[in-house]
Amino acid sequence: MGTLSASIRESLQPIPRDGPFAALERFATLTSYRPGESIYRCNDSIEYWYRISGGAARASALSGDGRRHIVDFVFPGDLFGFGVFAGRQLCVEAITADTLIARYPRHIAESLADCDPRIARAIREVAFDSIARLQRRMVMLGRNSALEKVSAFLLEMSDRSNACGPHVVCLPMSRYDIADYLAMAVETVSRTLTELRSRHTIAFRSVRQIHICDRPALEEFAGSLGVRGRSESVDRLRSQLQPEAPG
Amino acid sequence: MGTLSASIRESLQPIPRDGPFAALERFATLTSYRPGESIYRCNDSIEYWYRISGGAARASALSGDGRRHIVDFVFPGDLFGFGVFAGRQLCVEAITADTLIARYPRHIAESLADCDPRIARAIREVAFDSIARLQRRMVMLGRNSALEKVSAFLLEMSDRSNACGPHVVCLPMSRYDIADYLAMAVETVSRTLTELRSRHTIAFRSVRQIHICDRPALEEFAGSLGVRGRSESVDRLRSQLQPEAPG
DNA sequence: CGCCACGTTGACAGTACTCAATTGGAGTGG
DNA sequence: CCACTCCAATTGAGTACTGTCAACGTGGCG
Numbered sequence: 001m002g003t004l005s006a007s008i009r010e011s012l013q014p015i016p017r018d019g020p021f022a023a024l025e026r027f028a029t030l031t032s033y034r035p036g037e038s039i040y041r042c043n044d045s046i047e048y049w050y051r052i053s054g055g056a057a058r059a060s061a062l063s064g065d066g067r068r069h070i071v072d073f074v075f076p077g078d079l080f081g082f083g084v085f086a087g088r089q090l091c092v093e094a095i096t097a098d099t100l101i102a103r104y105p106r107h108i109a110e111s112l113a114d115c116d117p118r119i120a121r122a123i124r125e126v127a128f129d130s131i132a133r134l135q136r137r138m139v140m141l142g143r144n145s146a147l148e149k150v151s152a153f154l155l156e157m158s159d160r161s162n163a164c165g166p167h168v169v170c171l172p173m174s175r176y177d178i179a180d181y182l183a184m185a186v187e188t189v190s191r192t193l194t195e196l197r198s199r200h201t202i203a204f205r206s207v208r209q210i211h212i213c214d215r216p217a218l219e220e221f222a223g224s225l226g227v228r229g230r231s232e233s234v235d236r237l238r239s240q241l242q243p244e245a246p247g
Numbered sequence: 248m249g250t251l252s253a254s255i256r257e258s259l260q261p262i263p264r265d266g267p268f269a270a271l272e273r274f275a276t277l278t279s280y281r282p283g284e285s286i287y288r289c290n291d292s293i294e295y296w297y298r299i300s301g302g303a304a305r306a307s308a309l310s311g312d313g314r315r316h317i318v319d320f321v322f323p324g325d326l327f328g329f330g331v332f333a334g335r336q337l338c339v340e341a342i343t344a345d346t347l348i349a350r351y352p353r354h355i356a357e358s359l360a361d362c363d364p365r366i367a368r369a370i371r372e373v374a375f376d377s378i379a380r381l382q383r384r385m386v387m388l389g390r391n392s393a394l395e396k397v398s399a400f401l402l403e404m405s406d407r408s409n410a411c412g413p414h415v416v417c418l419p420m421s422r423y424d425i426a427d428y429l430a431m432a433v434e435t436v437s438r439t440l441t442e443l444r445s446r447h448t449i450a451f452r453s454v455r456q457i458h459i460c461d462r463p464a465l466e467e468f469a470g471s472l473g474v475r476g477r478s479e480s481v482d483r484l485r486s487q488l489q490p491e492a493p494g
Numbered sequence: 495c496g497c498c499a500c501g502t503t504g505a506c507a508g509t510a511c512t513c514a515a516t517t518g519g520a521g522t523g524g
Numbered sequence: 525c526c527a528c529t530c531c532a533a534t535t536g537a538g539t540a541c542t543g544t545c546a547a548c549g550t551g552g553c554g
Contacts, residue, residue, distance in 0.1 A: 061386050063470050069389045071382050082375050090382065114368065117361035124360070124367075127374040128329050134381040135318050135337070139308050141388045142316045142430035144543080146510070175533060183389035185511050190534055207519085207533070223311025391511080393542070422501060432543050437502055454501070454551090 020122035023112055028102040033057075033094035039101055040081065040092040048103045050081040050092075055099030056161065056172040059092045060180065070181040072137075073173065075161050079126050096172045141183060143223065149182045150192040151221035154202070158212060167215070171208045196221075267369035270359055275349040280304075280341035286348055287328065287339040295350045297328040297339075302346030303408065303419040306339045307427065317428040319384075320420060322408050326373050343419045388430060390470065396429045397439040398468035401449070405459060414462070418455045443468075 028051075033039055039050065039057060052074050059072045059080065071090060074080050080092070094101075113120040140152045157169050164170045171178070179186040193210075196202045201218055203211040212218060275298075280286055286297065286304060299321050306319045306327065318337060321327050327339070341348075360367040387399045404416050411417045418425070426433040440457075443449045448465055450458040459465060 061382075063386065063390070065470055067389075069386045071385055082371075082378065089386075110368070113371070114364035117367070120360065120364070120367040120371075121357070123371060124329075124374065127371065127378065130378055131329070131374065131381065134378065134385065135308075138318055138381065138385060138388065139310065139316045141385065142314075142427075143310070144430060144509090180389075183391060186532095187512085187534080188510055191510090194534075391541090421499090433500095434502080434544085435542060438542090441502075 020116075020118045023116065023119065024104055024109055025102075027108050028104055031101050031103065033099040033101060035094055035097055035099075037094045037099075038091060039094060039099075040090070042089060042091045046081075047106050048081060049079065049106055049109055051079045051102040051104070052076055053100045053102055055094060055096040057092050057094050057099055057101075058173065058177055058181075059090050061089050061091075068180045069183070070177055072134075073157075073160075073177075073181065082123075082127060082130075095177070146184055146188050146192045147195070147221050148223055149184065150178075150189060150196070151201075151218045152223070153178065153182055154196075154210065154212065155215075155218060155222055164209065167212045168205060169210045169212060171210065267363075267365045270363065270366065271351055271356060272349075274355050275351055278348050278350065280346040280348060282341055282344055282346075284341045284346075285338060286341060286346075287337070289336060289338045293328075294353050295328060296326065296353055296356055298326050298349040298351070299323055300347045300349055302341060302343040304339050304341050304346055304348075305420065305424055305428075306337050308336050308338075315427045316430070317424055319381075320407075320424075320428065329370070329374060329377075342424070393431055393435050393439045394442070394468050395470055396431065397425075397436060397443065398448075398465045399470070400425065400429055401443075401457065401459065402462075402465060402469055411456065414459045415452060416457045416459060418457065 030053075031039075033055070042062070054076055056076075057074045058070050059074065060068050060070045063069055072080070073095075074092070109119075109123075113123055140149065140156070143149050143152065154169055157171060161170055161172065173181075175186050175189050179189045182189065193202070196218075197204060199217070201212075201214045201221070203213055205211050277300075278286075280302070289309070301323055303323075304321045305317050306321065307315050307317045310316055319327070320342075321339070356366075356370075360370055384403075387396065387403070390396050390399065401416055404418060408417055408419065420428075422433050422436050426436045429436065440449070443465075444451060446464070448459075448461045448468070450460055452458050
């Protein structure tokens with residue numbers, strides 16, 4: 001755990017002092033959270049936007065039958081909380097020790113956006129990026145194979161939580177978190193990881209540190225239209241099969 | 248088909264001449280599309296925002312194995328195309344006859360947003376709503392039961408495509424579209440609808456017009472945290488089971 | 495009338511979920 | 525330092541569900 005928290009501490013993203021959000025930083029409130037601690041509860045009033053600057057957190061919703069659904073993991077640099085809690089059904093909890101969160105009063109942020117078009121534009125950018133990422137995740141969730149889901153998940157984590165080395169993925173979350181994120185049973189997650197290991201696609205440095213031995217194979221499993229956009233492969237596919245596009 | 252297209256024509260949302268988007272309407276280009284026609288192809292350049300004012304359309308992505316994933320259905324009044332096509336992996340196709348689309352040049356919209364904070368704010372609203380809706384859909388997709396997915400889908404359509412009567416849902420899309428939207432096989436969609444009918448939860452007015460006989464039962468199947476937010480039931484659940492929240 | 499796409503139903507197989515037991519690692523107390 | 529506990533993670537066996545393949549029914553349209 002010592003190594004992990006050290007690597008996380010190294011990945012601390014300083015609150016930017018320039019850029020379009022600089023004016024906003026004056027009104028930020030910084031708070032540190034312990035693992036499992038709630039940053040945002042389901043029925044809290046929606047008065048803030050958040051930016052995570054260190055650690056990791058999960059945004060989860062409770063389903064009717066008591067099932068937990070993890071809607072998103074957030075990593076240093078990510079903004080969240082704008083449209084996220086419209087229905088007030090989500091709560092956000094810290095995953096790692098020393099999760100550092102900056103909180104911005106919503107009405108102040110809105111006012112600043114009204115005055116400064118650059119801020120407004122930057123907020124739009126962030127929102128649009130969120131939409132694009134959510135849609136890619138939707139495609140990922142739509143895959144029915146466990147192998148596809150887990151492979152795509154590892155690739156996504158490899159891109160987003162870039163704490164460890166080039167081919168090493170640090171997973172701050174538990175297997176249960178992964179299961180609730182991918183909408184599958186914990187046992188299946190575990191089994192799939194084991195299978196990937198036996199295929200020598202990945203290797204375990206520790207339980208939560210995974211070495212990607214064969215990234216092309218992983219991308220193959222995840223399907224070419226994975227979480228990351230790869231236009232060339234999509235082009236190739238589009239030429240190969242024309243689904244039902246009429247003139 | 249005559250009845251359907253009539254009911255759709257009645258649901259035509261006129262382009263608003265007032266409100267925050269009024270200034271934008273001067274630059275709108277109106278186009279009508281036939282069923283299956285592409286409004287936006289995968290690799291088109293991203294130069295426009297779109298507003299659908301009549302009919303219905305689907306936004307879909309192609310997966311690596313050739314599978315089609317429908318990321319969203321859009322109905323009259325919906326705006327789309329802002330962050331949607333960041334990865335250029337989505338294409339949008341009309342579903343019904345006389346699908347009417349207004350197209351706004353992106354750079355003009357952005358400029359107007361820069362000048363008028365009300366427009367910028369309105370765009371933010373739309374984007375945030377999209378995010379919230381996408382997250383609710385993510386939870387819906389996460390359900391593993393076919394009954395839950397289809398029930399939640401019917402409730403969502405009942406709320407969004409409010410063309411028909413109070414308890415009647417018009418489904419402009421095919422069973423295949425529904426299957427690709429819910430990430431399940433066509434046959435399972437059909438079987439589940441049949442099961443709901445045999446339970447007397449729904450009834451078929453026609454193949455694409457469904458009468459909801461027992462809405463509470465449908466909501467029960469969909470799980471209380473469905474596509475629509477119901478705080479009270481969530482509260483009840485939260486008090487019943489405390490998943491793993493530490494102090 | 496026949497074609498075609500859509501929709502439904504049936505039989506079968508495969509995959510993932512459930513229940514259950516075991517292993518492993520971290521933290522605590524003797 | 526070791527035993528003990530607790531929880532995460534893994535593995536195993538059996539079941540239920542859904543996907544696949546196939547056939548059939550249906551409605552619109554040339």
